[in-house]
Amino acid sequence: MQIHFVLLISRQGKVRLTKWYSPYSQKERSKVIRELSGVILTRGPKLCNFVEWRGFKVVYRRYASLYFCMCIDADDNELEVLEIIHHFVEILDRYFGSVCELDLIFNFHKLMMYLKNQAYYILDELLIAGELQESSKKTVARVIAAQDSLVETAKEQANSLSNMIAQATK
Template sequence: MIKFFLIVNKQGQTRLSRYYDRVEVQKRTLLESEVIKLCLSRAKDQCSFIDYKDFKLVYRQYAALFIVVGIDESEIMFNLDKVHIILDEMVLNGCAVETNKSRILAPLLVLDKVGDS
């Protein structure tokens, strides 16, 4: 299960946060600061999966933004390559460039057609 979703800049400021479990505001602030420190301190060649307390952090850097997802142990992400394609269609150099669902999914449909033939 996804616990939270964060978008954070390189300066450590949270730009967007969405929690799917009830978390008090004080705990959110502490959680976000710890998560941000962990992600910002990692080298680019290190794995994008971090064990943190009772869940895992999965993050990806796009230009000056870090997208961080907190998941529990039971969450397994399949088709990670498709997730990257979707994010690449939506975000370019840290800016949201596309929000139209059909345009975002168009490259995946092409890949599925090529794979079927």
């Protein structure tokens, strides 16, 4: 099974995350996002979560105010993709469990960049080249925690180096 792209779209039609595993030009990407946003956002809640589109299938699922969408070949298994979407959402939920609405209000820009970057890291641990790489939530969580630890260590070293340079130049 090959996933061609992943889109996270808000109920207002704003794109929150995109990951392209098949080659699309920037113009084509914009057109795809515009088309699929129009199709998915206007569908009723009682309709199935699969849409035939340009010879492909787009599988989507709404969680809270976000639509998680994945494009697959027409003959691929839609239920497997729904499971991958749910798996991704569970990992995101586990990782970002402490984020609340007040965090979003008071630290919006900083937090949104952090959330977006971390969501990309998690997606990259889950899917590689459009194929499921890791099915264990614990393994993904462990790898992301190790990465967070490395980032914190690098920041501390950079701050320490900056302090040493500042003191040396006084």
